[in-house]
Amino acid sequence: MKTIGEIKQVYLDELELRKSVCVTKATSLQADNKLDEANFEKIKVNVFDIFTTLFNASEKKVNASVKGTDLEKYNQFCIEYLETFNKIPSSWRIKLEYSIKNNLIADKVIEELKLDVADSLKNLFNEMRES
Amino acid sequence: MTEDQAIQLFKCLSDKSRLQILKNLIKEPMYVELLAERLELTPSTISFHLKKLIDVGLATSYKEQYYVVYSINEKMLENTILELVKIDSNEHEAQTEREENYRNKIIKSFFVMGKLKNIPVQNEKRKIVLLEIAKAFEQGKKYTEREINIMIADYYDDFCTLRKYMVSEGIFERENGIYTKL
Structure with a gap:
């Protein structure tokens, strides 16, 4: 994929799909x-939701700051968005380390869960970018 | 066990997965991976639930070679719901205080300068008012109807109605025209 528009369509659709699976699961588990x-x-x-918002924010930022071709914008966008996968989960990693150290099982499970989802989305984005 | 701990215990039990874990542990002590396999949950989810069960005292763990084995705490499970419900709480004092506040509010709204404005229609409010007037009488002392009427008239003109209410509410006992405060 070589434009932001192309990757936006497929990536956010996939995110929405995965999200709807979780919503359905949550409802059924609650029941x-x-x-x-x-x-x-x-x-x-x-x-x-966080990574959908960050996707849109990265797109907006690149469109406002990069005055170049679609490809140049796309490349800058990928750098920007991928950076969010380091930035945002960093506090989750700190919390995870703390919870492991202090044997806080509930916090550990929650932070692992968040990091797993973030990792899976990063991998998804990279796969789509390289396809 | 405190009331708060009992609440945590009930909360902990109100989850199907945790009940399933307990059901398995009742049969035999187990380690996380086996429970995860049986319940089709991830080991971390099982650990999460086990931690909650341990925190409320329903489960316990011990090391066996390389594994941590979990088992039920039979002593805790032997508690009956009745025993848990009966645990002392500070709610009783709070309830008494709320009742006292309510009583004061009723007295304030039905009495003006020590005189009863009108007889409350609601039974509960009427009883509060009657008990307040009854404070003027000595417990166990015998009164003639005339004495009663004079004393009640200090509070309200329709002393006959009030006197009858006091008898029907069990505040006074009437025998051969003599009234005794119970």
């Missing part, structure tokens, strides 16, 4: 009295 697991799904939904 099945598995409230904590339903909350885990809701946490995943929040992470999808």
Whole structure:
């Protein structure tokens, strides 16, 4: 993919799909009295929302700052967006380390969950970028 | 166990996955991976639930070679719901205080300068008012109807109605025209 528009379409559609799977799961888990697991799904939904917002913010920033060809904008956009996968989860990693150190199982599970979703989205984005 | 701990216990039990874990642990002690396989949950989710069960005292763990094995805490499971509900709480004092505040509010709104404005229609409010007037009488002392009427008239002109209410509410006992405050 070589333009922001192209990757935006497929990437955000996939994000929306994954998010809707989590929403459905959360509803069904809640109905099945598995409230904590339903909350885990809701946490995943929040992470999808965060990276959707960051995608749009990165696009906006590049469109406003880069005065070049679509390809140049696209390359800068990829750098910008990929950087968010380092920036945002860094506090989650710190929390994870703290929770492991202090044997805070609940926090550990939640931070691992958030980082897993972030990693999966980073991989998805890279796969789409390279295709 | 405190009331707050009992609440945490009930909260912990109100989750299907945790109940399933307990059901498995009742059969035999187990380690995380086996529970994860049986319940089709990730090991980290199982650990999450086990931590909650341990925190409320429903489960316990011990090391066996390389594994941490989890088992139920039978003593905790032997508690009956009745025992847990009966645990002392500070709510009783709060309830008493709320009742006292309510009583004062009723007295304030139905009495002006020590005189009753009107007889409350609601039973509960009427009883509060009657008990307030009854404070003027000595417990166990016998009064004639005339004495009663004079004393009640200090509070309200329709002393007959008030006197009858006091008898029907069990504040006074009437026998051969003599009234005794119970």
